[in-house]
Amino acid sequence: MATIKADEIKLAPQNNGNDKVNGLRVPSAPSTHIIKPTFVRDSHAMDFPWKIKWNAETCIRCGSCVATCTFGAIKPQLQRKGQALSTGHLPSPIEATEVIMAIKQVNDPKYYCRGCEMCEKVCPTDSIKPVPNEQHRFPLVARHGGSPIKRGGRGHHIPIRVLDYIKVGRISQMTDPSLDAARHTFDLLTPLGRGLPADELPFKVENGKLVPGGSIPPMRWIYPVIIGDMSVGALSWRMWEALALAVAYLNEECKMPVRMSSGEGGMPSRLLKSEFLKYFIIQIASGHFGWNRIIKAMPEMVTDPAAILIKIGQGAKPGDGGLLPAEKVASHIQAIRGVPKADLMSPPNHQGLYSIEESVQKMFLSMNAAFKFRVPVAIKVAASSTSVAVFNNLVRDPYQIVGGYFLDGIQGGTGAAHEVSMDHTGHPILSKLRDCYLAAVDQGKQGQIPLFVGGGFGDTGDLAADAFKAICLGANGVFSAKIWLQLAGCVGNEKGRCNACNTGYCPVGICTQDHRLVARLDVDAVAQNIVDYFLALDQELKKLMAPIGNSTLPIGRSDALVSMSKSAAERLQIAYAC
């Protein structure tokens, strides 16, 4: 019979009495409410692209910064200040602690600071601001949960802007004297629509006079700077309306035939039925959003739209369809688009199109037929190594229904995309523009299908110069989008500031459908800024046309340009200068 040995006797976990004071249990772990334990695994503001700098001395604790931040990136948090001190000649401790309110950056990658600087803007004492954190580790902490990084705005990893290496280097002086930009009359209009060579124009001679002898493809003469496609949905209703208002004003009051593309989110019915429709290009993309309302409105249309734009691809995220995050699919977006609240992902391609030829036959034909062949139909594709092949196919256009080729480069923007697409896919625009133009020239068909280019034009704020250079390289015009948002107060830039267009928390009310944020946007002020910019741009374009002696658009006048980059000069077939 075995007996139990002492070491087999296990004691139940217990308090042995030493951890008690006066019979009361003391905390089993050190008190953690003053020093919060920090672990290596914890994320921290040091990991984020922006760090909040806050000055406790000057802060008046008004709360404005926290109230304004839409990203939840800062929070008020109590802070213990001071410690036990000694006064006099002996160690005689006194308690001298106080608890004060502090503004702290939130250390959660979900609520990282976007650097929008609204806190700084509203701070009455300049006590807070985000500062860029070059040493950040954000790409390493932002993929928690196995989810790719998504954002809006523009790419961050585009190393150079070739446009800035190109200058207008051929200035007329003693010969073919330059024009006076301020006082001469300039013709800045550019065609949108299928141009026919003289020998294909269906004219005939009757009674000694030339008269049309058949149908001529529709053509609009428009301003060479188009407001690029930003959808109802990507933009707040106020932003979209401000753009539309500016366009109408520029046409009606300033006599500048500026056109605006609707983007792929449909059009407001009221605009479809208004006299202003003629200033708008209606887009159709792979999602076909909003087209039900567009078609339904046809019997009530009092005028034709400026054009139809078939969107195949987008420069910021080629190969990707449109993306409207559910956060932005508010009730009016649901109505216009005809979908419930959900992430709205357009397919990467039009689902009924399988080849370039088919797209010409089917999509161009359908869209031409939609408006009874009265409205030019153009196509927008992302710049790509294959752009020229596509363009050449369109140039053949035996049906005379291809009204324009819109080529969108890598420096374009987007409302929402995977960061990896935005930063690493796409093609710079200038070489493809040049290739397409020269391909048409080789065939003697330049100008038959107007070339419009976009993607980063106006990124430095000087859209006239960018547009002018593109035109000299062969573009009929440019389309640009981000710059109009920046004129509205968008603080996003190419250096990674904000670009939170996908979140629904746009701090300036541009890329959100949240009433509380949209109310921050002043439609009149935005429209005025855009109008003013266009008026100035108009002067600036003339200021560039005059020195080269052109009173009409210098389309393809690449002799006017010099490149300070030898490789760019070679690639674009323009003069190198240093």
Added chain:
Amino acid sequence: MVHLTTYSDNKRKSTQTLLQEVYTAMQAGETEFEIDASGQHNIGGPLWRTDGQPLKFYVRNPGQRVGSMGMPGTEIVVEGSAPADVGWLNAGATITVKGDGGDTTGHCAADGIIYIGGRAGTRTGSLMKHDPAFNPPQLWILKNTGSFPFEFMGGGIAVVCGHDADESASVLGERACVGMVGGIIYVRGHIGKLPSNVKLVETLEKEDWDFLTDGMPKFLRAVERADLNATMLAQSEWRKIVPKSYEELKQGKRRHSLGEFRANRWIQGGLFGDVVEDAGNVIPLVAMGKYRTHSPVWNNAVFAAPCEYACPSYIPTQDRINLLRKGKIRDALDLVLSYNPFPGSVCGAACPNPCMTACTRQHIDFAVLAGPLGKYSMDLPAPTPDVHTGKRFAVIGSGVGGLSAAWQLALRGHTVTIYEKENSLGGKMAHAIPHGRLEQEIVQAEIRRILSLGVQVELGIEITREFFQQIRDLCDGVIIAIGAHTPRKIPFPGSERTHSALEFLTSANDGTPVVSVAGRSVIVIGAGDVGMDACATAWQLGATSVTAIDIQEPASASREREAAMALGTQVVWPRTTLEYRDEEIFFKEGGSLPADVVIVAIGEVPDTAWLPENFARVKNNWLATDEIGRTRDPRVFAVGDVVKPGLLTQAIGAGRVAALALHAEVMGEKFELPRKQAIPREKLNLIYFTPRLSQCPTDPLSETSRCISCGTCRDCNICVAICGQNAITRYEHANGAYEFRVDEEHCIGCGFCSAACPSGIWTMVPNLFEETVKE
């Protein structure tokens, strides 16, 4: 008159040679020249005589810039035509070209008169100016001009007579007057489009006509077309072009403002007016009212304090402390009685106090003395019910569960009768818990307090199925709280010689132990709370050794175990008993222990055989109820160990819930189980509270300074103080209740109140916009 030729020896003179011949002749006193030129430039100026005598030039076939920089007193007459720049920078000469003038005729002329008897070329009259110290320049043209005339003209008078011009074409060519800012152009005949910087005046003023009628005959005489005098003086055929004044230009540039355009031309109600409701107001970045992104909510007592949440009787200790804090000591002590009629014997003595185990304060230093606080309520009298409902209830069993139910029902004015099988009240609390651990005077005093409400008691009543049916029929509701009293047994060999812990403890409490343990070794099978009580009692009765065994890690709460261990009890596990033989107990795991006495403490099961069959049971014994204690009969509830073995406080809580539910049922009220969520620790701001590890609390009535008041406002007014907008106000109601309110129209939603609230009351919530869906 000197006659100059420009050919000699069949060789043309250069401009320089010709002009130097002129200079030489002038020095010789000549004032009149007849020049047979061959394209020499700059004939006629700038030349002057110091004696002021006029100079006259009769020129044929001049080159460019005839009369350029011509001075006052110089008269130049060109037979036939002249090429470009006639009168360039004319400073006062009278220049007559009987034929056509070339391009840029009169270019930059600022004084003098130029007569052109035919047409003038492109850019004629461009940049003419008028210096107010001198006469305005005049440029008369009989026929028409080429394109771009009068560009940037800044002053002077031009007259374009439109004679012999194509009726359909503009007498000013294309794009006249670009940039013209000054001067007057009188014109006769068709003109094309004019730029916006000038205006066409259809009717001439008197001074205009005076000028023309005065000048026209001289002009026509000069160009030898006096025959046209009458034709040219038909006033109605003349118009004039003048630049808009600086003010007019500014006026002309003024378009409708964007605001005007939007108000008058734009789509009324906005592009999206049919799908979005938008008042159109623009808010600042720091917004108030409905445009804040977040708004604070005063979530007072929405969450339970951890003590309240942990207490099976739901006692809100934070409320007691808050009353103490306000000096309402009696109210604080009374409050507990509405949850538990045994604050002295349970909270203050027998209960393991889960409230204190859960207390937030222990994470700073020590738990708030919630248990000891109960003792201060033990001598308080019962409240007096203010109504008598006439409803009758029966409570079967007088343990804490039954007494708790009876107390709650009686407090609500119901008539309650307790039926007890034994001859005294109190159940296990009175009989099974060692009296050394629970003073019976307190228990009995608190039972008397319950009875003082008029609760009737029937002792020694063995309930039968028939009697139960009678009670059920007679009463408005029945609460079964008979507890569990049948010891569970393990059928190992020798088990018939073991004793149940319940018997052992009850008999020891009565002073007549069922078995003598003095001087003997004791094994207690089952190391739970009751087992530990048995161990401690065995020591007290003189056992030489006491060992508790268990088949698993014991679940006993620390208080009972600490008492037993302090006396020398050993706890051994895992041990599964195989046999009890020869005063030795053998285990499946091997080994044995000496055991003079074996006490089995593995629980009891209730005896519910007497209840009707239709009462559902768990494992044939325990009554099945829903979460509020209701059996299948909605008027019959069951609480305490008859439902599930548990702590005293669990039976008290269950008795209260059952009583409240029955009360609601018979009174036709709605009953909801009052169960809040525990407040998450991170909502609290503990940073205010300094640890006081060196000052162990001893006085429950002084815990006001240590209690956080988790989830319930402690009325510190920090929120009022910290709000930069002064948007928070404390409102006190007539009954003394208070609340903190937010002035939504001043609040910016910064969250300072929430961040500063020690108790986690203020909560920031998204300030959801009331969106009206259209269509």
